[in-house]
Amino acid sequence: MTGTLLVSIVATIGLNLFPRYDGIVIELLGQQTLDPAVHASGNTLRVVFNQPVHWDETRSLPIWLDSLCVDSSGFTAEFSVLVTSADWALNGDSTAMIVFARAGEEILLPPVSWQAPPPAPDTTLWSDSLVYAALERGEGSPWLADFDCIVVDPGHGGRDPGAVGANGSQEKDRTLEISLMVRDLLRIRLPELRIVLTRTSDEYVSLGARTRMANRNRADLFVSIHCNAAENRSAGGFETYFLSRARTDDARAVQMLENNVLELDDVSTVSEDPLSFLLADMAQSIFQNQSSYLAGAIQSNFTQLFPGRRSRGVKRAGFYVLRGAYMPAVLVEVGFISNPEEEQLLKSLDFRFRAAQAIVESIVEYAEREN
DSSP states (O other): OOOOOEESSSSHHHHHHHHTTTTTEEEEESSSOOOEEEEEEEEEEEESSSOEOOTTTTTTOOOOOEEEEEETEEEEEEEOTTEEEEEEEEESSSSSSEEEEESSOOOOOOOOTTTTTOOOOOTTTOOOHHHHHHHHHHOOOOGGGSOEEEEEEEOTTTBOSSBOOOOOOHHHHHHHHHHHHHHHHHHOOOOSSSSEEEEESSSOOOHHHHHHHHHHTOOOOEEEEEEEOOOSSTTTOEEEESOOOOSSSHHHHHHHHHHHEEEEEOOOOGGGOOHHHHHHHHHHHGGGGHHHHHHHHHHHHHHOOOOOOOEEEEEEEEOOOGTTTOEEEEEEEEEEETTTHHHHHHHHHHHHHHHHHHHHHHHHHHHHHHH
């Protein structure tokens, strides 16, 4: 669709454009607090400021923009038909705003023939700069060429029990038991893979440390395993998430539940930091197709192994534990520990084993697809 972005203003705001493989970032930098009013109507997104915008009109426009008009009241950006949606966010002190106009399909341009071959990367140690450069080009992390490592993340642990069932079951115990089975089954099915767990005992690991561990181990997949909970004790079933803005009330509720552990780390909640979430979402969008595929495979295999239980589908949410992962990443909710019936199932060795089987079978399918 064609979208229109209008920003009106009064002191100077600098405007910068950063085209990406999957859309364009419009950066607005003010000298004082920005107070935008955002209005969406059909294909038009209108943002009104109280400061004027400065833009170098001699610059050429990237493929994602049909036109960019700056006047005394702000600017109007006409996006090309390649752009299908736009998200925006402010930084912590509201002096900067980022708009991300997202493309419906990625455009990955091959190198032109006259360019010299790129230098061979140092595969012994990937620096952050190499990773960031790859992400900016729309490429995956450099180590993803070889599918040789998976990080399995048992949710919660230690002083963080996670959700607690009516009969006293703690989420942290069930997730660890299932994760250990996933590790052992993967060692049988894919013996060439290196399997890393973020914890192997009842210990506390911060949410940020979990994805840092995945990056440090140059993982090709990050799979976080959890049990769901809801005030409605009859809520049940299984669902799988990948990182993006939550689209439903249910997804937002689960996101809030899982992100509550940030209080143990003295970290502000994700909802209070929309800019960093948007940046994380933009980074993970490189892996969105792969993450979505794995999430779908997990749901399909759970459905086959648990035909009597409800599949709640593949969903998107802003889980902090998935942010900062430089590889495809999913979060699996294997059942509702708040549901007395499913709490009993989670206590069952057979149920946990079949849940682990479903996850492992999905990873095997993913590995075969990648190879």
